[in-house]
Amino acid sequence: MATTTLSLVPLHRNDLPVDTVDLARFLLGKYLVHDLLEGRTAGRIVETEAYPVGDSTNHAYPGRRAYNGSMFLEHGHAYVRLTYGIYNVINVVSEREGTGAAVLIRALEPMEGIECMQARRPGTKPRDLTRGPGRLALALGIGAGFDGVDLCTGHGLWLGAAGGARTPPSPFAVTTRIGIARETHRLLRFFVPGSPFVSGPRKLLTGGGPASG
Structure with a gap:
C-alpha cells in the first residue's frame, strides 16, 4: 500500500457542527493528522460513533469527573481515554463548552x-493498521497526553479536509453502535459504505442503510 502525500486544509472550529450527531456525519471523509519530527501520519476518517447528551453510554453522562473533564471543553477538542486498561481511543468533543458529549473516531483509511x-x-496488514479505535490511536502515536488538545490548530494533532471544509459531504451509511452493552438500538454509528477500512464484522454493516450528507 503506497503512501499518499496529502494537501490538506486545517478545519477551524467554526467549520465543525456543534451538534454531536451532525459532527459524527460531518467528520466522515475528513482527515486526522499527526505531525511529528519523524514525519506525518494521517488517515481519512471512514467510521464514527456519536455519544450525544443524555446517552447513558456517554462518558460524560454521570457529570463532570476528573477523567472526563476534556469532554466539557469547546467542540473540536480531543477526548482521549484508555479503554480496557490497554488501548487509548480518540474522540472529538462536541456541543457547547460546559456540555459533555463527543464523537468517537472508530476507523481511518491510512x-x-x-x-x-x-x-x-x-506485522499488521495495511488494511488493519487503523481499522478500529485502539488500532488507529496506536498507529498515529496518540497517547493519553493528547487528552484535551485543540484539534483545530493545524499543527501537532489536528483535523483537516482535502479541498476545504465546504467540500460536499461524503455519502454515509448508518447502523447501531458496537462494543457497548446499553442503548444498543440507537442508530449512531456512521461509516463510508464499501470502505474495507471500517471496523467490526462485515455482517454488522447494516441497519439504517445508506444516506447522503
Missing part, C-alpha cells in the same frame, strides 16, 4: 506515513 504506522504496529 493515507500518509504508512511506514511509520507499520513500525508502531509491526
Whole structure:
C-alpha cells in the first residue's frame, strides 16, 4: 500500500457542527493528522460513533469527573481515554463548552506515513493498521497526553479536509453502535459504505442503510 502525500486544509472550529450527531456525519471523509519530527501520519476518517447528551453510554453522562473533564471543553477538542486498561481511543468533543458529549473516531483509511504506522504496529496488514479505535490511536502515536488538545490548530494533532471544509459531504451509511452493552438500538454509528477500512464484522454493516450528507 503506497503512501499518499496529502494537501490538506486545517478545519477551524467554526467549520465543525456543534451538534454531536451532525459532527459524527460531518467528520466522515475528513482527515486526522499527526505531525511529528519523524514525519506525518494521517488517515481519512471512514467510521464514527456519536455519544450525544443524555446517552447513558456517554462518558460524560454521570457529570463532570476528573477523567472526563476534556469532554466539557469547546467542540473540536480531543477526548482521549484508555479503554480496557490497554488501548487509548480518540474522540472529538462536541456541543457547547460546559456540555459533555463527543464523537468517537472508530476507523481511518491510512493515507500518509504508512511506514511509520507499520513500525508502531509491526506485522499488521495495511488494511488493519487503523481499522478500529485502539488500532488507529496506536498507529498515529496518540497517547493519553493528547487528552484535551485543540484539534483545530493545524499543527501537532489536528483535523483537516482535502479541498476545504465546504467540500460536499461524503455519502454515509448508518447502523447501531458496537462494543457497548446499553442503548444498543440507537442508530449512531456512521461509516463510508464499501470502505474495507471500517471496523467490526462485515455482517454488522447494516441497519439504517445508506444516506447522503
